[in-house]
Amino acid sequence: MAQVRCWMCAQSSVVDLTPPDMNSSTIELSSVPDFDRELGAHRMSRAAGARSGTLDLPEHKSIMISVVEGTSQGIERGMTVPLVTIGRLRGGADIEIDDPKVSRLHCAIEVTNDSVLLRDLRSTNGTFIGERRIQSIQLQQSAEFRIGETKIRVAIQPREITPHHQYDPVGARKFAHT
Numbered sequence: 001m002a003q004v005r006c007w008m009c010a011q012s013s014v015v016d017l018t019p020p021d022m023n024s025s026t027i028e029l030s031s032v033p034d035f036d037r038e039l040g041a042h043r044m045s046r047a048a049g050a051r052s053g054t055l056d057l058p059e060h061k062s063i064m065i066s067v068v069e070g071t072s073q074g075i076e077r078g079m080t081v082p083l084v085t086i087g088r089l090r091g092g093a094d095i096e097i098d099d100p101k102v103s104r105l106h107c108a109i110e111v112t113n114d115s116v117l118l119r120d121l122r123s124t125n126g127t128f129i130g131e132r133r134i135q136s137i138q139l140q141q142s143a144e145f146r147i148g149e150t151k152i153r154v155a156i157q158p159r160e161i162t163p164h165h166q167y168d169p170v171g172a173r174k175f176a177h178t
Contacts, residue, residue, distance in 0.1 A: 057069040063116060065109060070150030072097045083109040085121070086147065101140060101148030107153060109139075116156055118145060168174050 063079040067087075077084070077095055087093030092102030105122040110117045117140045120127040127134055128146045144153045 016171065060159055061155050063109075063111070064155045064157070066153045066155070067097065068144065068151050068153050070099055070148070071098065071149060079109065079111065084109045086152065097147070097150050099148040099150045102150060106147050107145075116154065118143070118154070123147065 010071050065077045065079065065084065067073050067075040072089075075095065075097075081094075084095060085090065085093040085105050085108045086095045086097060086102075087105045088100070088102045089098045089105075093105055097106075103121070103125070106123040107121055107127045108119045110119060116137055117136060118129075118134065119136045120134060125148055127131045129143065131136060134145075139154050139156065141154045141157070142153065144151055146152070
């Protein structure tokens, strides 16, 4: 049992923790046991061939989030966790933007398997790519989107690996290539 705070609504819940995969950083939470759910609120079952996603950062990619227009221009953050929220200044988001048209928790950038997703978190003024309002979209190599009066760029690039270092898989000793 653990008490957790929802990143979307900031409500606290006591939950049972069930690790779906010991090699993953994702923990599945269920605040109400299935047998206690109301009749009309059934959990949807996954199709037999559906893939289960994990929120692990890809080892071979680097993801940079940059504010390119607006009053918070110049903010840059590299993704070090698989889920980053963006919202209004003093709103509790991971990246806070000084823009009154941005919701407290406006949108999120999420890494699932090898995909980078942009999700609107039910914001009042929306999340836009070009002139199109989006709810959820997969981002490619470099994408720009707008929240409020602020334009943000997400750059997905190959991670730089130092060519003269490698790891010995047996002894896990670091050694230099000569």
